[in-house]
Amino acid sequence: MRIGELAARAGTTPRTLRYYESRGLLPARRTTNGYRTYDESDLKLLRQIRTLQDFGFDLEETRPFVECLRAGHPEGDACPASLQVYRRKLDELDALIGELRVVRAEVGEQLARAESARDRLAAGAAVPGGPEPECELGGEPW
Amino acid sequence: MRIGELAARAGTTPRTLRYYESRGLLPARRTTNGYRTYDESDLKLLRQIRTLQDFGFDLEETRPFVECLRAGHPEGDACPASLQVYRRKLDELDALIGELRVVRAEVGEQLARAESARDRLAAGAAVPGGPEPECELGGEPW
DNA sequence: CCTTTCCCTGACGCCGACGTCAAGGCTTAC
DNA sequence: GTAAGCCTTGACGTCGGCGTCAGGGAAAGG
Numbered sequence: 001m002r003i004g005e006l007a008a009r010a011g012t013t014p015r016t017l018r019y020y021e022s023r024g025l026l027p028a029r030r031t032t033n034g035y036r037t038y039d040e041s042d043l044k045l046l047r048q049i050r051t052l053q054d055f056g057f058d059l060e061e062t063r064p065f066v067e068c069l070r071a072g073h074p075e076g077d078a079c080p081a082s083l084q085v086y087r088r089k090l091d092e093l094d095a096l097i098g099e100l101r102v103v104r105a106e107v108g109e110q111l112a113r114a115e116s117a118r119d120r121l122a123a124g125a126a127v128p129g130g131p132e133p134e135c136e137l138g139g140e141p142w
Numbered sequence: 143m144r145i146g147e148l149a150a151r152a153g154t155t156p157r158t159l160r161y162y163e164s165r166g167l168l169p170a171r172r173t174t175n176g177y178r179t180y181d182e183s184d185l186k187l188l189r190q191i192r193t194l195q196d197f198g199f200d201l202e203e204t205r206p207f208v209e210c211l212r213a214g215h216p217e218g219d220a221c222p223a224s225l226q227v228y229r230r231k232l233d234e235l236d237a238l239i240g241e242l243r244v245v246r247a248e249v250g251e252q253l254a255r256a257e258s259a260r261d262r263l264a265a266g267a268a269v270p271g272g273p274e275p276e277c278e279l280g281g282e283p284w
Numbered sequence: 285c286c287t288t289t290c291c292c293t294g295a296c297g298c299c300g301a302c303g304t305c306a307a308g309g310c311t312t313a314c
Numbered sequence: 315g316t317a318a319g320c321c322t323t324g325a326c327g328t329c330g331g332c333g334t335c336a337g338g339g340a341a342a343g344g
Binding site: 155 | 302303
Binding site: 086089093094096097100103108111114115117118 | 246257260
């Protein structure tokens with residue numbers, strides 16, 4: 001099959017396949033007129049790449065899986081190098097999720113603090129000295 | 143103070159401050175010779191920006207906080223627009239963390255599946271027909 | 285024959301937040 | 315005087331994964 005069909009069957013675009021080829025990830029045979037031509041095994045490789053990409057793996061990280069498939073294994077993760085990538089990714093994910101949870105907690109605290117400060121200010125308003133700094137305050141009651 | 147000093151006091155670089163200025167976030171006065179000059183209030187604005195950046199806010203999201211401070215509020219999050227940014231960020235963080243947890247679980251499953259497949263293959267090896275597809279298999283015992 | 289639709293290569297665009305280099309001016313210290 | 319160390323603007327580089335356009339061949343259908 002040609003590039004357009006393969007791309008369609010994998011839910012991607014010809015441009016993407018050419019890009020993968022330029023990275024040495026998905027080389028293509030050529031017909032006499034120079035058109036790229038692919039077979040079912042290429043579709044399998046491509047789907048492996050796409051699945052990992054959807055998981056957030058970057059292209060280089062998919063390489064071991066692709067090479068593993070090309071080496072004849074029925075699964076891209078049958079090789080130790082692929083398992084290593086899995087493990088590294090798990091560590092990265094755990095670290096990232098941990099950081100994001102910390103950030104989430106901190107932002108949540110800031111919001112709570114700012115809201116209670118606003119409420120205290122609103123409660124005691126129209127009492128003290130002069131007018132406050134004028135924001136877009138006084139709009140909708142959030 | 144001049145740009146180098148302000149940058150140092152905020153733990154960043156002159157280039158960064160010029161960038162913020164180009165984005166209209168941190169305008170600077172000028173001395174007669176054309177040098178940018180800043181005061182303590184600029185340091186406060188800058189620290190507000192940096193804090194939010196550390197939380198993963200992008201520059202545009204820090205703008206309401208900066209404008210709030212410039213409007214005279216003692217805190218950058220004293221204005222409704224800032225609170226809205228907090229809330230949006232919390233939603234984004236929750237969504238992102240949720241997605242990452244799903245991915246983490248799926249990758250974890252893939253790893254477990256691949257490892258058990260490998261173990262089953264290792265256990266029954268040297269028994270069946272021909273040689274297996276040859277990876278870097280046979281290296282260290284992962 | 286003509287049009288449409290595919291294909292090719294090459295090259296620039298994009299996004300965000302700057303880093304880095306070039307070429308030059310001001311100030312300060314020795 | 316001159317070297318060091320600050321400052322100025324302008325412009326290009328970075329990273330990843332493509333999108334998009336330009337300019338031109340090739341195949342398929344009427």
